[in-house]
Amino acid sequence: MAGHNEPFRYMAVQQKVLDMIEAGTLSPGDKIPSLRRMSAAMRVSLSTVNQAYVLLEEQGIIQAKPKSGYFVSPERPSLAPCIKQHAPPTPPTPVTRGEMIRMVLREVGRTDNLPLGVANANDELLPIHQMTRIMGKILRENPIQATSYAPIQGWPELRSAVARHIMDSGTACTPDDIIITSGALEALNIGLRAVTRPGDNVLIQSPTYYCFLQLLEHLGLRAIEIPSCPTCGVCPSDVEKALTKFDITAAIFTPNYNNPDGGLTPDDAKSAVVRIMAERGVPLLEDEIYGDLHFTDDRPRSFKSFDETGNVLSCSSFSKSICPGYRIGWIIPGKRYSKCLELKATINVSSASPSQLAVAGYLHSGQHVRHLRRLRAALSKQMTTMSEHIYRYFPKNTKLTRPQGGVVLWVELDQSIDSIEFFRKAAEYNIGVAPGVVFSTHDQYNNFIRLSFGYPWSDAMADGIATLGKLATEMQSA
Amino acid sequence: MAGHNEPFRYMAVQQKVLDMIEAGTLSPGDKIPSLRRMSAAMRVSLSTVNQAYVLLEEQGIIQAKPKSGYFVSPERPSLAPCIKQHAPPTPPTPVTRGEMIRMVLREVGRTDNLPLGVANANDELLPIHQMTRIMGKILRENPIQATSYAPIQGWPELRSAVARHIMDSGTACTPDDIIITSGALEALNIGLRAVTRPGDNVLIQSPTYYCFLQLLEHLGLRAIEIPSCPTCGVCPSDVEKALTKFDITAAIFTPNYNNPDGGLTPDDAKSAVVRIMAERGVPLLEDEIYGDLHFTDDRPRSFKSFDETGNVLSCSSFSKSICPGYRIGWIIPGKRYSKCLELKATINVSSASPSQLAVAGYLHSGQHVRHLRRLRAALSKQMTTMSEHIYRYFPKNTKLTRPQGGVVLWVELDQSIDSIEFFRKAAEYNIGVAPGVVFSTHDQYNNFIRLSFGYPWSDAMADGIATLGKLATEMQSA
Numbered sequence: 001m002a003g004h005n006e007p008f009r010y011m012a013v014q015q016k017v018l019d020m021i022e023a024g025t026l027s028p029g030d031k032i033p034s035l036r037r038m039s040a041a042m043r044v045s046l047s048t049v050n051q052a053y054v055l056l057e058e059q060g061i062i063q064a065k066p067k068s069g070y071f072v073s074p075e076r077p078s079l080a081p082c083i084k085q086h087a088p089p090t091p092p093t094p095v096t097r098g099e100m101i102r103m104v105l106r107e108v109g110r111t112d113n114l115p116l117g118v119a120n121a122n123d124e125l126l127p128i129h130q131m132t133r134i135m136g137k138i139l140r141e142n143p144i145q146a147t148s149y150a151p152i153q154g155w156p157e158l159r160s161a162v163a164r165h166i167m168d169s170g171t172a173c174t175p176d177d178i179i180i181t182s183g184a185l186e187a188l189n190i191g192l193r194a195v196t197r198p199g200d201n202v203l204i205q206s207p208t209y210y211c212f213l214q215l216l217e218h219l220g221l222r223a224i225e226i227p228s229c230p231t232c233g234v235c236p237s238d239v240e241k242a243l244t245k246f247d248i249t250a251a252i253f254t255p256n257y258n259n260p261d262g263g264l265t266p267d268d269a270k271s272a273v274v275r276i277m278a279e280r281g282v283p284l285l286e287d288e289i290y291g292d293l294h295f296t297d298d299r300p301r302s303f304k305s306f307d308e309t310g311n312v313l314s315c316s317s318f319s320k321s322i323c324p325g326y327r328i329g330w331i332i333p334g335k336r337y338s339k340c341l342e343l344k345a346t347i348n349v350s351s352a353s354p355s356q357l358a359v360a361g362y363l364h365s366g367q368h369v370r371h372l373r374r375l376r377a378a379l380s381k382q383m384t385t386m387s388e389h390i391y392r393y394f395p396k397n398t399k400l401t402r403p404q405g406g407v408v409l410w411v412e413l414d415q416s417i418d419s420i421e422f423f424r425k426a427a428e429y430n431i432g433v434a435p436g437v438v439f440s441t442h443d444q445y446n447n448f449i450r451l452s453f454g455y456p457w458s459d460a461m462a463d464g465i466a467t468l469g470k471l472a473t474e475m476q477s478a
Numbered sequence: 479m480a481g482h483n484e485p486f487r488y489m490a491v492q493q494k495v496l497d498m499i500e501a502g503t504l505s506p507g508d509k510i511p512s513l514r515r516m517s518a519a520m521r522v523s524l525s526t527v528n529q530a531y532v533l534l535e536e537q538g539i540i541q542a543k544p545k546s547g548y549f550v551s552p553e554r555p556s557l558a559p560c561i562k563q564h565a566p567p568t569p570p571t572p573v574t575r576g577e578m579i580r581m582v583l584r585e586v587g588r589t590d591n592l593p594l595g596v597a598n599a600n601d602e603l604l605p606i607h608q609m610t611r612i613m614g615k616i617l618r619e620n621p622i623q624a625t626s627y628a629p630i631q632g633w634p635e636l637r638s639a640v641a642r643h644i645m646d647s648g649t650a651c652t653p654d655d656i657i658i659t660s661g662a663l664e665a666l667n668i669g670l671r672a673v674t675r676p677g678d679n680v681l682i683q684s685p686t687y688y689c690f691l692q693l694l695e696h697l698g699l700r701a702i703e704i705p706s707c708p709t710c711g712v713c714p715s716d717v718e719k720a721l722t723k724f725d726i727t728a729a730i731f732t733p734n735y736n737n738p739d740g741g742l743t744p745d746d747a748k749s750a751v752v753r754i755m756a757e758r759g760v761p762l763l764e765d766e767i768y769g770d771l772h773f774t775d776d777r778p779r780s781f782k783s784f785d786e787t788g789n790v791l792s793c794s795s796f797s798k799s800i801c802p803g804y805r806i807g808w809i810i811p812g813k814r815y816s817k818c819l820e821l822k823a824t825i826n827v828s829s830a831s832p833s834q835l836a837v838a839g840y841l842h843s844g845q846h847v848r849h850l851r852r853l854r855a856a857l858s859k860q861m862t863t864m865s866e867h868i869y870r871y872f873p874k875n876t877k878l879t880r881p882q883g884g885v886v887l888w889v890e891l892d893q894s895i896d897s898i899e900f901f902r903k904a905a906e907y908n909i910g911v912a913p914g915v916v917f918s919t920h921d922q923y924n925n926f927i928r929l930s931f932g933y934p935w936s937d938a939m940a941d942g943i944a945t946l947g948k949l950a951t952e953m954q955s956a
Contacts, residue, residue, distance in 0.1 A: 149803050193696070198675070325626045345689075354830070
């Protein structure tokens with residue numbers, strides 16, 4: 001570090017500690033190198049190391065223990081493991097976030113923005129060249145099939161491949177149980193239209209993906225919100241209370257890595273929710289789109305895997321993990337199969353044949369197993385890196401989730417910060433972020449933002465996070 | 479004809495005359511070869527020729543003129559040029575044809591059926607290999623774009639190509655006026671949802687495409703029907719009367735070659751309908767999907783080409799003319815653009831990128847101009863051939879349309895024939911036909927069937943028509 005500019009020496013020390021944490025060399029609770037050892041290793045003065053350690057302590061990343069030295073904080077500043085105090089369900093509310101969501105979507109879609117606002121994995125992480133090769137092969141081998149209308153429910157080879165693919169989520173179904181859709185949102189659109197009518201109440205978790213709110217708005221449905229927890233997702237007793245208190249026609253939950261809070265509903269809770277909904281005869285729609293992106297060894301199970309009565313409508317797609325632009329998703333509608341099939345027919349007859357056949361070919365090739373393994377490892381690392389940078393550059397009272405999967409972090413800023421204003425200021429720096437306020441029908445999450453870690457780490461990303469941290473610091477009232 | 483079996487000699491003569499009519503060698507009003515000339519030419523007895531001519535006369539195909547011989551009938555038995563007596567609009571009716579339509583769709587979709595029930599051009603007529611080559615090239619050159627989400631409104635290159643393509647229909651619009659959809663039905667779904675709410679009344683022509691009825695049913699809309707004419711389509715005064723009499727929220731019309739009756743609304747009538755709808759502020763949705771398939775020299779204009787106020791929502795696709803399985807259509811929503819864009823976002827985010835880029839590339843290559851010319855010529859010929867075979871094999875009182883474009887014939891059987899029973903019996907012979915009853919919300923067209931001439935002529939087609947003719951003869955009450 002001899003060549004390092006004087007004023008930045010302490011930053012190099014900070015970076016070193018953060019790198020060691022990020023790499024797992026240091027874990028929460030571990031003792032970090034003493035002042036003397038670090039001073040020797042980095043060839044800086046003791047006071048420079050001290051300066052760095054004091055700053056790291058202020059950021060909550062390390063803690064001093066009297067007479068023992070510094071340790072990696074056992075509790076990183078994060079959203080409480082369970083933020084919910086089992087808040088009661090909100091009363092039914094017409095969804096009117098539309099204008100705000102549209103404004104956010106317009107900004108987030110800007111391609112000149114640093115894409116921290118978009119909840120998907122970047123091109124560089126997707127198997128683009130394999131997909132392209134397979135599509136070319138499929139077209140050469142089956143030109144007529146690829147040009148013809150697919151059956152409404154989708155080509156059999158794709159439905160077989162999906163049935164095999166979802167066995168990892170514990171879901172045992174046959175190709176005939178599956179309807180291919182143009183992405184997961186179309187699946188949810190179909191599923192929701194199959195079981196509701198305008199004016200009906202739909203149970204959602206809060207925060208929830210803003211596109212669900214848009215969907216409810218356009219279908220004239222009212223939202224009832226129960227708390228989502230960044231750690232344990234949806235709580236069965238909250239579901240039960242809401243069903244007792246209100247006339248509810250359907251629920252939409254994201255059991256695995258809820259967007260935006262990353263909440264993972266544990267298996268026993270999933271089983272209980274499925275049972276409760278079935279007992280009441282209220283259809284349960286699940287968005288299972290992030291389940292494949294687990295950072296843990298085992299893939300979490302789906303609601304569908306606990307469904308014994310056909311009451312779960314399971315929706316998912318390959319848009320987050322393989323090929324967003326191909327628009328291939330599916331719904332497993334259980335006992336609402338016929339109605340969903342009709343709706344698919346009236347929406348667009350069937351999904352694009354070239355896309356269907358290419359995805360079927362890709363899954364059949366088995367390449368996706370290795371691809372998903374690599375993708376998960378990359379996302380997990382990117383999540384850690386981004387988290388560390390947030391700890392480094394954001395005000396000390398910033399809290400964030402530690403998701404076990406998916407592509408987004410949910411960040412709680414100081415109470416004084418308005419996320420829409422933050423979103424607007426970030427946009428002036430060409431940085432896309434999703435403001436918390438669009439994830440609920442009520443005025444909450446005003447001081448939250450959602451950041452995507454779906455893009456490979458780069459200097460631009462680091463600069464972006466530093467800029468956002470600076471913004472948060474400036475906006476925070478003293 | 480020496481080797482021809484004795485009992486079929488007269489049929490060979492019939493066939494000869496029909497072939498000459500079909501080929502245009504003989505036109506309506508022309509004198510056909512005398513008994514003596516035909517007898518010599520075909521090496522059959524005079525009485526055999528006479529037997530054939532008498533049968534042809536009974537079928538209404540030729541007429542005897544005293545002392546002059548036989549002439550091709552100037553008036554072929556066809557649906558009256560204008561079947562409508564300007565019937566009043568029907569009262570608003572909830573659409574409940576669903577179950578019947580589903581039953582029909584299941585049967586029609588059977589791939590082991592002779593596909594006379596499916597309203598599209600067969601693979602053999604589509605530019606499958608050109609599309610496949612272009613898709614391969616696009617994927618090699620733009621793998622990232624092809625794998626990425628398209629913008630909600632679609633890739634700019636495709637919107638530009640569509641804007642150029644529809645200039646032939648007199649429609650001048652910019653790429654920014656267009657939203658790409660997954661086929662024309664999705665476009666209509668979006669357009670209809672943008673301007674109606676459940677319970678609203680929608681004006682349709684009768685007969686109308688059964689998928690529109692399904693769409694109305696699923697959106698909880700009521701249908702008001704005004705007559706469609708096989709020759710002159712929708713009549714402006716009928717539209718005006720209906721708008722005066724009922725509270726109508728929107729209309730869906732197919733101005734060019736209405737499915738099933740082939741009705742072509744003349745340009746002045748189109749202009750008047752557009753004006754009337756605009757004056758009343760009632761949105762006009764058009765399905766312009768068959769306009770490219772004109773058998774005349776000039777392409778008919780669209781409703782949109784007369785739209786000065788942005789009140790027309792124009793829907794179309796390439797599914798009938800280029801590549802059904804790619805699922806590429808569009809809507810030009812006029813002043814309902816924003817709402818339609820939002821709906822597209824909540825239905826499936828955007829349409830498949832590989833399909834969009836391949837179609838853009840194909841249109842850009844200019845190959846579609848020659849392709850469409852060939853396709854139109856083929857369809858026109860197939861229409862004539864099928865018509866002649868129907869005249870030959872169906873009972874004499876059978877009437878059929880003479881469409882100037884599109885892919886279907888609308889056939890009126892004897893009053894005593896129930897089209898659902900006919901449909902069922904045809905299915906027993908593995909022949910798909912669409913029964914008339916599914917083209918209205920009222921009990922009409924019970925004795926009509928729709929036959930597609932989108933498939934290249936073959937012995938199987940000829941046998942199929944002969945079988946259907948035999949069925950019609952058997953079912954007809956004496």
